[in-house]
Amino acid sequence: RRGTRRPLRRGRVAASGAAAPRGESAVEALIRTQREASVEGGGARRVAAQHKKGKLTARERIALLVDAGSFREYDAFVTHRCTDFDMPSQQVVGDGVVTGEGRVNGRLVYVFSQDFTVFGGSLSETHAEKICKVMDRAMLVGAPVIGLNDSAGARLQEGVASLGGYADVFQRNVLASGVVPQISLIMGPSAGGAVYSPALTDFTFMVRDTSALFVTGPDVIKAVTNEDVTQEQLGGARVHTAVSGVAHRAFDNDVVALRRTREFVDLLPRSNRHAAPRRATDDDARREAPVLDRIVPDDSNTPYDMRAVVRAVVDDDYFFEVAPDYAKNILAGFARVDGRTVCVIANQPDELAGCLDINASVKAARVVRFADAFNIPIVTFVDVPGFLPGVNQEHNGIIRNGAKLLYAYAEATVPKITVITRKAYGGAYDVMSSKHLRGDVNYAWPSAQIAVMGASGAVNVLHRGASADALAAATAEYEQKFNNPLSAARRGFIDDIIAPRTTRARIAEDLDSLQHKQLKNPYKKHDNLPL
Numbered sequence: 001r002r003g004t005r006r007p008l009r010r011g012r013v014a015a016s017g018a019a020a021p022r023g024e025s026a027v028e029a030l031i032r033t034q035r036e037a038s039v040e041g042g043g044a045r046r047v048a049a050q051h052k053k054g055k056l057t058a059r060e061r062i063a064l065l066v067d068a069g070s071f072r073e074y075d076a077f078v079t080h081r082c083t084d085f086d087m088p089s090q091q092v093v094g095d096g097v098v099t100g101e102g103r104v105n106g107r108l109v110y111v112f113s114q115d116f117t118v119f120g121g122s123l124s125e126t127h128a129e130k131i132c133k134v135m136d137r138a139m140l141v142g143a144p145v146i147g148l149n150d151s152a153g154a155r156l157q158e159g160v161a162s163l164g165g166y167a168d169v170f171q172r173n174v175l176a177s178g179v180v181p182q183i184s185l186i187m188g189p190s191a192g193g194a195v196y197s198p199a200l201t202d203f204t205f206m207v208r209d210t211s212a213l214f215v216t217g218p219d220v221i222k223a224v225t226n227e228d229v230t231q232e233q234l235g236g237a238r239v240h241t242a243v244s245g246v247a248h249r250a251f252d253n254d255v256v257a258l259r260r261t262r263e264f265v266d267l268l269p270r271s272n273r274h275a276a277p278r279r280a281t282d283d284d285a286r287r288e289a290p291v292l293d294r295i296v297p298d299d300s301n302t303p304y305d306m307r308a309v310v311r312a313v314v315d316d317d318y319f320f321e322v323a324p325d326y327a328k329n330i331l332a333g334f335a336r337v338d339g340r341t342v343c344v345i346a347n348q349p350d351e352l353a354g355c356l357d358i359n360a361s362v363k364a365a366r367v368v369r370f371a372d373a374f375n376i377p378i379v380t381f382v383d384v385p386g387f388l389p390g391v392n393q394e395h396n397g398i399i400r401n402g403a404k405l406l407y408a409y410a411e412a413t414v415p416k417i418t419v420i421t422r423k424a425y426g427g428a429y430d431v432m433s434s435k436h437l438r439g440d441v442n443y444a445w446p447s448a449q450i451a452v453m454g455a456s457g458a459v460n461v462l463h464r465g466a467s468a469d470a471l472a473a474a475t476a477e478y479e480q481k482f483n484n485p486l487s488a489a490r491r492g493f494i495d496d497i498i499a500p501r502t503t504r505a506r507i508a509e510d511l512d513s514l515q516h517k518q519l520k521n522p523y524k525k526h527d528n529l530p531l
Contacts, residue, residue: 042117066102128165142271150188
């Protein structure tokens with residue numbers, strides 16, 4: 001009937017606004033209704049389906065991530081520009097992604113949150129433009145980018161325009177690398193080209209049972225290789241945190257994931273131009289830890305938990321581990337000492353005797369390079385009998401991959417403090433932030449053993465064919481010379497041999513004296529890391 005207004009379809013753009021309340025113009029009414037449509041996303045039915053899967057909506061996630069009332073949305077009125085496949089009749093305000101800025105513990109962050117209730121969170125040209133805008137702004141002002149990913153992939157109706165959108169995002173991931181921290185939360189599916197943006201960011205967290213990452217899905221794999229595999233078996237959280245190493249943490253649900261991300265962000269600087277926040281603590285910087293005096297077993301082949309060493313040294317027993325379920329023979333993560341954020345790398349004698357292997361080298365190198373890019377001091381705890389021997393390791397490139405960790409430590413210019421708790425054998429001694437790789441302060445505990453290899457192995461080489469009595473005597477002589485830190489200390493490779501209980505106080509003092517360290521590498525366009 002002439003003059004009758006079409007009602008606003010839930011989650012859609014209306015042709016005109018609803019009847020304006022008294023004092024509200026027609027334009028203001030249209031703006032209000034479209035903003036309301038943007039907030040509704042795909043509508044109540046699809047929101048209910050999202051909740052039924054145990055997932056929060058895009059806006060609910062942002063509300064939990066940032067400080068209450070701090071979120072300022074960008075581009076709420078954006079709609080897609082696709083003209084094919086009847087898409088003009090399927091306009092949804094916001095186009096499937098919520099973007100903007102907010103605060104985490106009072107500090108600025110930029111956020112994008114994909115809305116699975118709108119076209120399955122698929123990426124269109126305008127969807128990508130919204131993400132690129134917040135990434136550009138983040139680099140401009142120096143603030144972290146946090147992506148909440150929940151997307152079926154490229155929007156098929158847009159074809160190459162969607163692929164171009166992905167490439168635009170990838171380019172910004174690369175440009176932002178080392179400039180601002182980038183964190184990806186996988187909170188639903190992420191398939192095809194969509195997986196490469198999280199892969200380019202600094203840290204990737206997943207949600208158990210509801211998230212997945214894969215380049216080709218189960219149906220394609222079945223068609224090409226005739227393998228039957230579920231989405232969870234192919235790219236679920238357990239696979240990527242324990243097997244592939246693609247993701248760095250997995251959490252039980254959206255709420256836990258977002259809360260832990262808030263904790264993590266609080267450890268990091270806003271950008272490479274900012275210092276990490278220093279937080280007040282009641283944990284005395286000079287506190288002694290007597291437990292450390294007896295934590296290393298008398299038998300050098302008996303394992304112990306290096307995680308207990310780390311927790312005894314850092315503030316308030318708090319250690320945010322990165323990839324705790326992957327390459328368990330090395331620990332990597334972030335903590336505070338005297339309120340200052342530090343990166344912690346530590347061999348783990350409880351797993352593979354603390355040997356370095358391919359996965360451990362790659363895992364630790366990635367975290368060391370992040371810390372160096374963002375001016376975070378590196379504290380290294382060493383108990384390493386060497387690189388893991390084996391045909392599999394050699395054939396899969398332990399030389400090239402082990403060199404990544406060596407390279408990461410050697411190029412790092414941030415303060416580097418190293419504590420050798422027990423074994424430091426062979427090339428692994430060099431790799432683990434030794435004095436020779438510009439370590440600033442290198443300590444050893446009295447239990448430290450710094451040598452080319454263990455006594456029995458060395459003696460069998462040096463005295464091959466000798467009698468049992470001669471081997472025993474030679475072993476005792478070798479142990480006296482090398483199974484202690486004195487030989488290295490005499491050469492200045494160790495700055496001091498310290499009582500284990502004083503480790504925290506020593507590190508706190510060193511962080512204070514090194515806070516204004518200035519060291520630059522030679523000019524270069526970029527390095528050539530052994531990828």
